[in-house]
Amino acid sequence: MTNHQKLEQLFLDVFLIEPSEYRLDLRRSEVDTWDSLGVVSLGVGIEETFGYHPTPAEARALASVPDVIALLESRGIGFDG
Amino acid sequence: MRIIHEGEGKCTAEDLAEAWSSSATFAFVARKSNVDTAWLERALASLPAALRHRHFCLLTSGTTGMPKLVVGARTRAEALARVLHEAQDGEPVEESIGMLPLAYSYAFVNQWLWARVHQRRLVTTPGLRAPGEALGALERARAATLCLVPSQLPLLFRHCTARTFPRVIRLHFAGGRFPEERLDDVRRVFPEARIYNNYGCAEAMPRLCVRVAEVGSSGRAGDVGRPLPGVELAASASAELSFRSPYRAVAQIDADGLHAFEDDEWLPTGDLAEQAPGGRWEIAGRADEVFKRYGEKVSVPSVLAAVGQVYRGEVGHHRDEDRGGEDGYVLVLCPAPSSVEVTTILHALRKTFARSQWPLRIESVDVMPVLPNGKPDTRALARARRAIRVTHWDQRV
Numbered sequence: 072m073t074n075h076q077k078l079e080q081l082f083l084d085v086f087l088i089e090p091s092e093y094r095l096d097l098r099r100s101e102v103d104t105w106d107s108l109g110v111v112s113l114g115v116g117i118e119e120t121f122g123y124h125p126t127p128a129e130a131r132a133l134a135s136v137p138d139v140i141a142l143l144e145s146r147g148i149g150f151d152g
Numbered sequence: 153m154r155i156i157h158e159g160e161g162k163c164t165a166e167d168l169a170e171a172w173s174s175s176a177t178f179a180f181v182a183r184k185s186n187v188d189t190a191w192l193e194r195a196l197a198s199l200p201a202a203l204r205h206r207h208f209c210l211l212t213s214g215t216t217g218m219p220k221l222v223v224g225a226r227t228r229a230e231a232l233a234r235v236l237h238e239a240q241d242g243e244p245v246e247e248s249i250g251m252l253p254l255a256y257s258y259a260f261v262n263q264w265l266w267a268r269v270h271q272r273r274l275v276t277t278p279g280l281r282a283p284g285e286a287l288g289a290l291e292r293a294r295a296a297t298l299c300l301v302p303s304q305l306p307l308l309f310r311h312c313t314a315r316t317f318p319r320v321i322r323l324h325f326a327g328g329r330f331p332e333e334r335l336d337d338v339r340r341v342f343p344e345a346r347i348y349n350n351y352g353c354a355e356a357m358p359r360l361c362v363r364v365a366e367v368g369s370s371g372r373a374g375d376v377g378r379p380l381p382g383v384e385l386a387a388s389a390s391a392e393l394s395f396r397s398p399y400r401a402v403a404q405i406d407a408d409g410l411h412a413f414e415d416d417e418w419l420p421t422g423d424l425a426e427q428a429p430g431g432r433w434e435i436a437g438r439a440d441e442v443f444k445r446y447g448e449k450v451s452v453p454s455v456l457a458a459v460g461q462v463y464r465g466e467v468g469h470h471r472d473e474d475r476g477g478e479d480g481y482v483l484v485l486c487p488a489p490s491s492v493e494v495t496t497i498l499h500a501l502r503k504t505f506a507r508s509q510w511p512l513r514i515e516s517v518d519v520m521p522v523l524p525n526g527k528p529d530t531r532a533l534a535r536a537r538r539a540i541r542v543t544h545w546d547q548r549v
Contacts (some may be wrong), residue, residue, distance in 0.1 A: 085548065087502040108446065108507045108549050115475070115548035 072093040074121070074150050078139065081116045087110065113139075121148050153196040153204070158255045159183040165274055168254070168264060172208070172226065179221065182255040187211055187219040194223045195405040200412070203403060204533065210257050211516040212354040222257070224357045229261055232359060232399035233269040235380055236262060239362045240348055245322055245467045246295040247273035247466040251286050251304070252526060257358040258326045262299050282305055283311040293319035298345075300423040301327035301526040305334055306466045307318040309341070318344045326350035326358070328527050329437070329453045332373040333461045335365060351376035351435065355413075357401045360385065360421070361433060373457050375428070385425075385433055386418065392439060395420040440471075443479050448508040452481055456510070458504050462496045463489060466520045468528030472512055474549045480512040484533050484541070488516040494544045507547075514545040 072080075079093050086104040099105045105113075114130035117123060119138070123146045125133070133139055140150045156167050156178060171178040178195055181187065196209065203223055212220045213493060236242065238373040248267045252259040253275070267274040275296075277286040290298070298320050300308070323345035325331060326494070330349040331338065338347060351361040363377025379385050384396045396418055403412040424436040436442050437453035444450070458465050474480050489497070494514060501510050517540060521532035 084545070087498045089499070094540055104502060104507055108547075112507075112548040119548070134256075 072145070073122045074148065077120050078136070078150075081113075081120050082136070085116045093136075095136055099133070117143070123148060153199070154178040155189070155192060155196070156180045158253055164254060165264065165276060168513075169268065172268065175205045175263045177204050177207040177209065177223075179211075179508075180255050180260065181211050182253045191219060192221070195410075198405060198410050199403075200410070201224070204405055207402070209405075209450075210255060210354065212257075212261060219406070220354070221405040222354045222357065222401045223405070224401050228399045228402070229357060230269050232261060232302065232357065232380075233266045235382070235399070235417075236266060236359060236362070237270055239380055240297075240322060240323060240324070240364075241346070242266065242270060242297065242322065245272060245292065247275055247297075249289050249293060249296045249298050250274065250276045250322070251279040252299055252301065253279075256327070256526075258301075258350065258352075259299055261358060262326070263297070264326060266297075280307045280311070287311060287315065287317075290316075290317040293317065296320050297322035297324070299324045299326070301325065302331040302334075303328060303466060303522060303526050305331055305338070305530055306445055306464060309337060309464070312341050312384050316340065317342055320345045322346055322348070324348045324350050326352065329456060330365070330373045330376075331460070332365070336376065347482065349376055351433075353423075355401050355404065355419050356383075356395060356421070357399055359399070360395050360397060363432075372434065373438075374425075374453070376425075376435055376504065378433070380429050383426075387425050387427065389424055391424040392490055393421045393423045393433075393435070394420055398514055413468050445479055446508045448506060450481070450509045452489075455481075455483070455501070455509065460499055460502050461485065462500045463493055465489070466528065468530065468533055469511070469522055470530045470534035472534070474512055474547075476549070480549075482513045482515055482533075483511040484520070485516045485529075485544075486518070486520040488518075488542060489514075489544060491544075498545060510547055512547050512549065513543050515541040516541050517541055 082093055086102050110130050114125045117125055121143055144150060154171060156171060158164050161193040206226050207223055209221050209223050212222055220418055248263045250263050254260055273288050277289045279286055296319055296410050302325055320342045321344050343450050347365040349363040349365055350359055352359040360383050361379050382398045387393050395455040403410055422439055424439055424442050425433050428434050437451050441452040452469055459467050469481050472482050521529040523529050
């Protein structure tokens, strides 16, 4: 499974969205379940899936799928291909 | 003082009839009661002289985990059996088929005592422990009444498949949230039955309200209807429901000793409720099943109702805390759901509830632990740590 696929699966699992709702440019404002508890849930999920534990400030700053990818890439987790 | 253990010695119904006819107070306990006999004997020995005759004692299911012996007066219980006969249009009924332990106050009053007072035949069965025998009794029924708890339905449907029981003409539910979302299935299996939602508690011995589930009625599982004649209900500012009833227990014995109820005493039901227009009452759930999580009200019964609409197995829960120490709960399914079922459940949760109301996890067990009265045993589920539970989804909070 590629990291893109892992991230998509994580979003489906954390925010309970349908596969058809997931997009690479999906934003927090478009996901009703991306609330404050969703921020916590996404942070824990990122650690479980990618092995990097975002700080609370980093998790709160995430506002889109590209933000998550950028954070992980900055920690050496690649999303090429 | 006599202790009758259900299913031991000669026919339980005969033992009960004999005990009911004699003056001495007796205790009637379930076959698989986990209550220490020495505790029970001490509790009975503590009864004052006034309660040593013409009374009876039943053990509650012990959702708190502490045994509690509830003392009823026979005249009060017989009066309730007559009131129930009117409220549930019992006259056309010829026999009562037992599929629950008779030591459960619901089955004891609604079935054994009702049959005795109204001189109807009582047919006892081992219940769904021996489904062939129990379903055979339903097929041979003659204008029968049947009492079930909602948690029996998944197993009943599994054994019934295409079978129907048109000779059951009265069907009662109590001992848990009324299975409003399963009524179509229930009506398919019992096509001629008038279905009743019975509400009460052991201290009420046991009935407070009865509502007939008409096609197209409120459709709300929490709607218990109006109080029976003579029964009063009241909710506090925080929605805790209390009652006064001429049929209720007269005393209880628990770890704190004997507590004799005063005639005008309001007794807590342990439920949260509010009165709806027209005098009907709506139960939100057990006080310990409705709680605040991050400032939002969580009603576990409401979640269980939503899950019951999309998952046909048994559904239980237990309380737990999230990683931050905030109160929450875990949904427990039996049998293990498929991945499609988990997704369907999750989407149903998202559609209806805020995230703070979602379960912390969705787990499954191979066998749902149940109390003697058939309800899922939430304490046993909480104790059954990860070794026997499979996690299908984790909210990760």
